[in-house]
Amino acid sequence: MAFFPDVPTIPFEGPDSTNPLAFRHYDAAAVVEGKTMAEHLRFAVAYWHTFRGTGADPFGPGCAVRPWEDGSHSLAMDLKRVDVAFEFMGKLGVPYYCWHDRDISDEGANLAETNKRLDTVVAKLKEKQAETGIKLLWGTANLFSHPRFVHGASTSCNADAFAFAAAQVKKAIECTKELGGVNYVFWGGREGYHTLNNTDLRREFDHLAKFLHLAVDYKKTIGFTGQFLIEPKPKEPTTHQYDSDCAACMAFLKTYGLDQDFKFNVETNHATLAGHTMAHELTYASSYGMLGSIDANRGDELIGWDTDQFPTNLYQTAQVMLAVLNQGGLGSGGLNFDAKLRRESFEPIDLFYAHIGGMDAFAHGLKIAAAMRADGVVKGMLTKRYASWDAGVGAEIEAGTADFATLEKYMLAKGDITPNTSGRQELLENIVNRYLR
Ligand code: XLS
Ligand code: NI
Ligand code: NI
Numbered sequence: 258m259a260f261f262p263d264v265p266t267i268p269f270e271g272p273d274s275t276n277p278l279a280f281r282h283y284d285a286a287a288v289v290e291g292k293t294m295a296e297h298l299r300f301a302v303a304y305w306h307t308f309r310g311t312g313a314d315p316f317g318p319g320c321a322v323r324p325w326e327d328g329s330h331s332l333a334m335d336l337k338r339v340d341v342a343f344e345f346m347g348k349l350g351v352p353y354y355c356w357h358d359r360d361i362s363d364e365g366a367n368l369a370e371t372n373k374r375l376d377t378v379v380a381k382l383k384e385k386q387a388e389t390g391i392k393l394l395w396g397t398a399n400l401f402s403h404p405r406f407v408h409g410a411s412t413s414c415n416a417d418a419f420a421f422a423a424a425q426v427k428k429a430i431e432c433t434k435e436l437g438g439v440n441y442v443f444w445g446g447r448e449g450y451h452t453l454n455n456t457d458l459r460r461e462f463d464h465l466a467k468f469l470h471l472a473v474d475y476k477k478t479i480g481f482t483g484q485f486l487i488e489p490k491p492k493e494p495t496t497h498q499y500d501s502d503c504a505a506c507m508a509f510l511k512t513y514g515l516d517q518d519f520k521f522n523v524e525t526n527h528a529t530l531a532g533h534t535m536a537h538e539l540t541y542a543s544s545y546g547m548l549g550s551i552d553a554n555r556g557d558e559l560i561g562w563d564t565d566q567f568p569t570n571l572y573q574t575a576q577v578m579l580a581v582l583n584q585g586g587l588g589s590g591g592l593n594f595d596a597k598l599r600r601e602s603f604e605p606i607d608l609f610y611a612h613i614g615g616m617d618a619f620a621h622g623l624k625i626a627a628a629m630r631a632d633g634v635v636k637g638m639l640t641k642r643y644a645s646w647d648a649g650v651g652a653e654i655e656a657g658t659a660d661f662a663t664l665e666k667y668m669l670a671k672g673d674i675t676p677n678t679s680g681r682q683e684l685l686e687n688i689v690n691r692y693l694r
Pocket of ligand 3: 524526565595
């Protein structure tokens with residue numbers, strides 16, 4: 258049975274195509290810098306938004322039309338939805354998908370029943386993966402929707418919430434392994450606080466670290482080889498989320514001796530919420546070898562929450578792909594569309610338009626970034642700008658052979674510094690704009 262009977266497998270038709278059900282830039286097999294677009298971009302569909310999203314917002318319930326949904330929370334519905342998902346992903350031509358445990362299988366009457374039900378759905382996912390070749394980019398556990406996690410999971414004031422979360426993550430890692438997932442994500446969910454009046458901040462951070470250490474231990478116990486990723490986010494749902502941005506996460510990981518076991522899954526809208534550009538977060542993570550994967554979406558400059566819109570901004574996708582190319586790719590990571598349709602876009606076909614647009618925006622961004630790298634203009638200006646560090650006193654400082662006394666002697670002899678040169682910001686921005694076509 259087809260759930261999207263009017264949609265063919267989405268073809269690549271080239272930049273001049275006006276067919277809304279075709280790619281204009283994403284040509285999976287096209288080679289850029291020695292790798293195919295599919296290999297560079299490693300697109301993933303987010304199960305929660307695409308197959309569980311209803312379009313609900315803070316002012317009203319969902320109104321998405323999904324003819325295959327029967328409104329129940331039955332196992333049969335979970336299993337049927339797997340067929341929907343694989344038809345959708347197959348027609349779109351994405352190589353990966355991602356899930357939370359509760360997206361693919363709802364809870365049963367108790368943990369044992371929940372796990373049993375999850376196993377049934379995972380078995381079906383495994384079959385569909387084998388049939389289609391679509392793979393799991395990452396799994397994660399939903400530790401934020403159920404009321405038991407009202408005060409958080411590993412940072413809850415209730416120790417039982419920590420224990421339940423541990424059981425849930427243990428199972429989710431096992432399921433990720435069973436499905437050959439190549440990463441596992443920890444997003445902080447409700448790990449944070451609304452008021453310090455009721456929060457023992459240091460104790461909660463210690464508990465978060467304890468939880469992650471236990472996860473690392475368990476990963477080794479069962480021989481799961483996927484990459485562990487932390488997804489920074491500064492606020493929402495709590496006022497202050499502990500994993501607020503890449504720099505804060507780095508400090509946390511270093512403080513608790515976890516930095517060798519994790520990388521970051523950087524999300525565009527979370528960067529915006531943190532008051533950073535996505536380019537800043539990517540550059541920070543990448544500089545320290547911590548950029549593992551990307552949640553590809555965008556925020557709205559006028560709305561202050563995680564709007565999770567589909568990425569369409571070429572300036573931004575080009576910057577993202579530049580960061581990715583500059584570090585030689587994402588390794589086991591990918592570009593996961595953690596993005597949802599606007600409530601007003603309620604027809605099933607909108608799911609295709611949204612993903613096609615996002616994939617094209619990133620394929621286009623990849624081409625722009627590769628062209629910029631090929632010309633090397635921006636990189637050349639960077640090299641020139643820091644030339645004073647490549648020889649003489651700069652090289653001595655970097656090599657550690659200079660100290661305050663030798664630097665004073667050097668400056669006393671020289672009298673004053675070599676004149677500064679212009680930062681050329683406007684010129685560089687003009688140069689970048691040349692490539693945006
Ligand atoms: C929420 C997060 C979430 C994670 C997965 O804002 O982006 O969707 O990606 O738990
Ligand atoms: Ni995300
Ligand atoms: Ni998000």
